[in-house]
Amino acid sequence: MDSEALKKYSALHPKPAGLTLxxxxxxxxxxxxxxxxxxxxxxxxxxxxxxxxxxxxxxMVTASHNPEEDNGVxxxxxxxxxxxxxxxxxxxxxxxxxxQELQKVITEICQKAAVNQHKDALIFIGRDTRxxxxxxxxxxxxxxxxxxxxxxxxxxxxxxxxxxxVCCQNTQGQYGKATLEGYYEKLSKAxxxxxxxxxxxxxxxxxxxxxxxxxxxxxxxxxEMKPYFAxxxxxxxxxxxxxxxxxxLCGADFVKVHQKPPAGLxxxxxxxxxxxxxxxxxxxxxxxxxxxxxHLIDGDKIATLISIFLKELLAKVGxxxxxxxxxxxxxxxxxxxxxxxxLKVPVHCVKTGVKHLxxxxxxxxxxxxxxxxxxxxxxxxxxAENKVRQLAKEEKDDEKRKAAKVLENMxxxxxxxxxxxxSDMLVIEAILALKGLTVxxxxxxxxxxxxxxxxxQVADRRVIDTTDAERRAVTPSGLQEKIDALVKKYRLSxxxxxxxxxxxxxxxxxxxxxxxxxxxxxxxVSLAVYHLAGGKGAPPQP
Numbered sequence: 192m193d194s195e196a197l198k199k200y201s202a203l204h205p206k207p208a209g210l211t212l213x214x215x216x217x218x219x220x221x222x223x224x225x226x227x228x229x230x231x232x233x234x235x236x237x238x239x240x241x242x243x244x245x246x247x248x249x250x251m252v253t254a255s256h257n258p259e260e261d262n263g264v265x266x267x268x269x270x271x272x273x274x275x276x277x278x279x280x281x282x283x284x285x286x287x288x289x290x291q292e293l294q295k296v297i298t299e300i301c302q303k304a305a306v307n308q309h310k311d312a313l314i315f316i317g318r319d320t321r322x323x324x325x326x327x328x329x330x331x332x333x334x335x336x337x338x339x340x341x342x343x344x345x346x347x348x349x350x351x352x353x354x355x356x357v358c359c360q361n362t363q364g365q366y367g368k369a370t371l372e373g374y375y376e377k378l379s380k381a382x383x384x385x386x387x388x389x390x391x392x393x394x395x396x397x398x399x400x401x402x403x404x405x406x407x408x409x410x411x412x413x414x415e416m417k418p419y420f421a422x423x424x425x426x427x428x429x430x431x432x433x434x435x436x437x438x439x440l441c442g443a444d445f446v447k448v449h450q451k452p453p454a455g456l457x458x459x460x461x462x463x464x465x466x467x468x469x470x471x472x473x474x475x476x477x478x479x480x481x482x483x484x485x486h487l488i489d490g491d492k493i494a495t496l497i498s499i500f501l502k503e504l505l506a507k508v509g510x511x512x513x514x515x516x517x518x519x520x521x522x523x524x525x526x527x528x529x530x531x532x533x534l535k536v537p538v539h540c541v542k543t544g545v546k547h548l549x550x551x552x553x554x555x556x557x558x559x560x561x562x563x564x565x566x567x568x569x570x571x572x573x574x575a576e577n578k579v580r581q582l583a584k585e586e587k588d589d590e591k592r593k594a595a596k597v598l599e600n601m602x603x604x605x606x607x608x609x610x611x612x613x614s615d616m617l618v619i620e621a622i623l624a625l626k627g628l629t630v631x632x633x634x635x636x637x638x639x640x641x642x643x644x645x646x647x648q649v650a651d652r653r654v655i656d657t658t659d660a661e662r663r664a665v666t667p668s669g670l671q672e673k674i675d676a677l678v679k680k681y682r683l684s685x686x687x688x689x690x691x692x693x694x695x696x697x698x699x700x701x702x703x704x705x706x707x708x709x710x711x712x713x714x715x716v717s718l719a720v721y722h723l724a725g726g727k728g729a730p731p732q733p
Contacts, residue, residue, distance in 0.1 A: 192308065192338065194294055200337045201293055204231035204330055214282035215692055216273070216544045218265025220254050223323035226262055230327045232285045233264050234314070234334020235297065240278060241312035241340065243304050244269055249357040251350050252318040252328045256405070256444035256468040259437040262323050264331070265350075267315075271358030271366075271608025273546050278304070312340035315360065315369075317353035319408045319470050320432055345371070349408050349471035351611030358608045371415065378614060379419035381603035385621040386423055388597065398624060399425045401464040402616070403453045405442030406432040409471035409612060416613070424620070429456040443468040443475045443565050443612075450487055452477065463623075463630045467612040473565040474612040476619070478630045486634050490561035491518070491526035493619060496633055497569060498536055498559050500622045501601070505557070507594035508582060512556035512575050519543045520662045520687050521563045524702055529637040540660040543689065545610065566610035571602050597625075640683055642702035643713035647720045648727040649697055652690035655724055661689045673719045681708045686716045697724060 206228040212219050219229050233250055241248040249267030257263070266274040266282070274282070281300045288296040301308065314335050318324040328344065335342045345356060352374055359369035367377045404410035410431035417426070430441045430453060438445065441453035443466040452458055453466055458479045465476045476488035498516055505512055515537045516530050522540075530536050541547040545566060552558025556575035561567025571579075579602060582595035604621065606614040623633065649655075656666040664671045670688070678684050684703035691698055697720050701713035710733075717731040 192294070192297065196337050197294060197297075200231070200333055201228075201290055204228045204333065206288075206290060211287045212283070213693075214274075214279045214286065216546060217255060218251075218263050218274075219282075219286060220257060220261060220263035222260060223262040223321065223327065226264070226323075226327060227330050229286045230264055230330035231334040232288075232293075233266065233282065234331040234336075234340075235338055236278075236282055236285050236300075236334075237266055237314045237331075238312040238335055238338040238340035239281075239297070239300055239304070239306050240266065240268075240274075241314060242308065242310040243306045245307075245310055247313045247315055247357055247360045249315045249317065249353045250328075250331050251353045251470075252316070252324045252331065253350055253470040254319075254321070255350070255470045255472065256438055256442055259321055259439070262321055262327055264327070267354050267357045269357065269361040271354035272549065273609075276546075312338070313360075314340055314342040315353060315356050316342055316344045317348040317350070317356075318346065319350075319437075320347060320411065321437060347408060347411060349412050349611070349613065351472050351606050351609050351614065352412065354608040355606055355611075371412075375416045375419045378604055378606075378617060379416065381600040382424075382617045382621060383421060384600045385597065385604065386421075386624060389624045398423060398620060399427070399463070400616075400620065401427045401429060401456060401458070401462060403430045403441050403446070403456050403464065403466040404428055404432065404471075405445075405453075405467050405469050406430045406435050406437045406439065407442070407467065407469040407471065409467040412471065412613065429453075438469045442466055443473040446477060447475050447487065447489060447564055451485055452479075461629070461631060465616060465619075468565075471612040472610045474615050474619075475565040476630065476633075478634070480631065486631075488630070488634055489523075490563045490565045490567055491523050491639075492634070492636065493565065493615065494518070494559050494561035494567060495526055495529060495534075495636055496622055497618065498530060498534060499636070500626065501557055501559070501569070501598075502534060502536060504594050504598050504601070508579070508591055508598060510578060510582070512578070514557040515539055515552075515555045515559070517541060517548045517551045517558060517560040519548065519562060520660055520689070521700055523563065523639045523642065524683065524685060525637045525640050533637075540662065542661050544692075549609075561610075565612075565615075568607060568610050568615070569601075569605050570607050571605075576602055640702040640704070641706035641709040642700065643706075643709045645699040645701075645713045645717045645731070646691070646696040647699065647717050647724075647731060649695055649720070650725040650727055652695045652697060655688060655690045655697055655720075657687075657689050662687045664688055667723050670719060670723045673723065674716055677712060677715045677719070681712050684708065684712055686712055688716065688720055695727075 246269035254263035548560040586592040682704040686701040
């Protein structure tokens with residue numbers, strides 16, 4: 192390590208005095224002007240990680256669904272998964288180190304993580320469309336270069352595309368070609384193969400879909416992908432970033448939180464519409480019914496549609512592959528009930544955060560996971576994938592072979608590295624076409640229980656400790672007993688509280704048989720939190 196070069200370059204990317212940041216599930220996020228030193232240092236860290244695992248590592252510059260003024264950065268591990276938890280700590284240490292300690296911290300990380308300094312390092316870089324992203328990704332390059340790493344800059348890409356490239360590179364092309372063309376070809380080929388099965392007589396001939404691209408990267412990449420599709424697919428892009436600000440009054444997060452359509456998209460009754468978030472790793476669907484009423488189809492219902500379809504295929508193929516759905520405590524109770532009781536698919540609940548869902552889903556032959564916010568995917572075990580590909584080639588029975596072929600195309604269409612709005616959208620469109628379902632019929636699979644999300648400001652969020660995948664509070668004492676008593680007052684009800692991962696607030700979720708009851712329960716629980724967990728300011732008002 193050239194300590195003179197490190198000193199010189201580090202001085203060009205100074206750390207603002209008194210700023211401390213934490214590497215969380217979403218990496219680092221902050222106002223863009225506070226992040227220059229973090230980007231430089233994540234360039235350094237990516238090189239160390241690449242040397243430690245002797246693989247290519249990704250660095251994505253994005254703040255996803257945050258406002259345009261913000262930015263952020265996250266590292267991508269060798270198989271396209273999120274950065275290993277032990278390295279999240281190194282990231283936090285490196286980002287917060289004072290300039291004169293930088294070399295010492297790097298040396299410590301090298302010792303703790305057994306980094307072989309003589310290994311080569313290769314880093315893939317991607318960025319979203321924020322005005323600050325280009326300059327910040329240049330700071331990442333500075334960090335990589337100081338430690339002698341090589342890099343390939345993909346420029347503007349969706350977050351899932353970068354995850355995909357990293358996985359392709361480290362599987363020596365087994366997962367696909369590590370280029371944008373490779374990504375478009377793999378997905379469009381699998382999609383067109385699936386759509387071919389739809390009888391010309393039924394279905395809508397041309398499938399129309401309106402897409403709100405959150406004024407982000409999704410619009411650019413879908414435009415690039417359009418030529419790869421035949422005329423059967425009619426996608427209409429809105430909020431394409433040419434006029435308005437990123438994520439402003441639009442995008443998956445806005446639609447989910449406000450339960451209303453985005454600005455800039457004109458909906459006619461029963462038209463299928465969907466929204467991506469700012470870096471295109473989340474998707475939600477929605478429509479207006481004949482009476483003009485807005486209906487949101489969130490991650491829970493997406494997971495249910497995919498599960499129904501995969502379960503039918505697995506039954507046709509006649510293989511005893513273990514399938515499960517992984518949810519968090521935020522999943523609507525109706526979805527859990529439908530999956531377990533009607534579809535008879537095992538459901539597992541884990542702590543909030545994509546990494547927990549992904550990790551659990553890896554335990555099954557087919558693991559479906561979605562957060563209610565629309566981030567999710569399906570994982571297939573290597574054994575399951577090999578079995579399906581073999582049956583698609585060799586199975587004598589026509590029906591079974593056909594079903595295996597559909598499954599094989601599904602495996603190719605799904606981006607297994609991470610939730611991917613483009614891939615998930617194509618999966619959903621293919622399933623709706625193959626099953627001949629309208630958006631209303633999909634929505635009618637089950638009715639969501641009315642629910643309410645609230646938050647209460649507290650002096651210190653650490654006073655709340657939870658267990659059972661965050662569904663029960665262990666501390667402060669007396670809180671869980673109080674919640675249990677309140678829940679007993681309402682039909683079909685449940686409620687839980689959990690500390691925020693980023694700020695001193697406690698998040699409250701409640702659901703019940705009517706919206707009125709869900710609201711009342713949420714309010715009563717928020718009062719209990721306020722009184723028992725050190726609420727700040729005035730007590731919550733109904």
